[in-house]
Amino acid sequence: MNLDINQAIDLISNKLTVWVKELIRLLPNIVLASLILVLGLFIAKFIRRISLKLIRKVSHIETINTLFSSLVYAISVGVVFFVVLSVLNLDKAVTSILAGAGILGLALAFAFQDIAANFMSGIFLSFRRPLAVGDIVKSNDHMGIVEEVNLRDTMIRTFQGQRVIIPNKDVFQNTIENYSALHKRRLDLTVGVSYGDNLQKVKDIAIQAALKVSVRSPDDEVTLFYTEFGDSSINFNIRIWMKDTEQPTFLQGRHEAIMYIKEAFDANDIMIPFPIRTLDFGIKGGEKLSEMDVNVLNGMRK
Structure with a gap:
């Protein structure tokens, strides 16, 4: 019994001796790794602060800015971590960790591809x-005021009062009509006049009426162009620039333009015609409806 205890003590003593010798041998590496770890973490924090300042110069979305700086910090810490493992001669552990991270990243990419697509689209929207x-x-058939742009989606409040949340992937991949980008907005109004009216007179009167719109931009001229020969009218397009891009201004401008043009046309005997259809009877055409009735009745009597 005493022999077994002595053997166990000797075995433990030998193991401890080996561990102490190995620790002494690795002590310089451990000290160096500790210094690298402390210094590396300090440098990583410094890089995060610098990256945050730089990203704020090109992006005004704080969520994107914080995420980007955190990503840079995580990459920096990861590099420091792998350097520390290499100094401690744990190369096999580094290889295993990298392989596991690659497999995990591939699995996550397949599982969260829609989320990743919206996330990346949010980043691109932030930079562009x-x-x-x-x-x-106006985006994805929804028109309104942008209330919020997040990493995953864009929030729009329509003029009817609904709040629409559109995934950033759909915003990024589809057409975006921005009415505020140029800080001005144009009203295009299509009107038709009778074929019997004097077109130059119509143009002059319509432009003078449009100049009375109270919310138009005084720095931009009103333009009018005839566009087509319609079924019952000659159509023109009158273009009026609004003083700002707000929806109430646009609606007020359209309201006043329609009223003033209609009043001016009525005062000058200019007609905005109703749709007219000319009906042509007979196989070859040219027959009157009354003649068609007589022919039908005669055919029935026979």
Whole structure:
């Protein structure tokens, strides 16, 4: 019994001796690794602060800025961690960790590909900035005011009062109409006049009426162009620039333009015709409806 205890003590003593010798041998590496770890973490924090300042110069979305700086910090810490493992001669552990991280990353990429697509689209939208909070935009058949741009989605408040949340992937991949980008907005109004009216007179009167619109931009001229020969009218397009891009201004401008043009046309005997259809009877055409009735009755009597 005493022999077994002595053997156990000797075995433990030998193991401890080996461990102490190995610790002494690795002590310089451990000290160096500790210094690298402390210094590396300090440098990583410094890099995060610098990256945050740089990203704020090109992006105004604080969520994106914080995420980017945190990502840079995580990469920096990861590099420091792998350097420390290499100094401690744990190369096999480094290889295993890298292999596991690769497999895990591939699995996560397949599992969260839609989330990743929206996330990346949010980053691209942040850098390209095709829209900003407060802009009037139309995207994916929804028109309204941008209330919020997040990493995953863009929030729009429509003019009917609904709040629409659009995934950033759909915003990024589809057409965006931004009515606020140029800080001005144009009203295009299509009107038709009778074929018997004097077109130059119509143009002059319509432009004078449009100049009375109270919310138009005084720095931009009103333009009018005839566009087509319609079924019952000659159509023209009158273009009026509004003084700002706000939706109430646009609606007020359209309201006043329609009223003033109609009043001016009525005062000058200019007709906005109703749709007219000319009906042509007979196989070859040219027959009157009354003649068609007589022919039908005669055919029935026979």
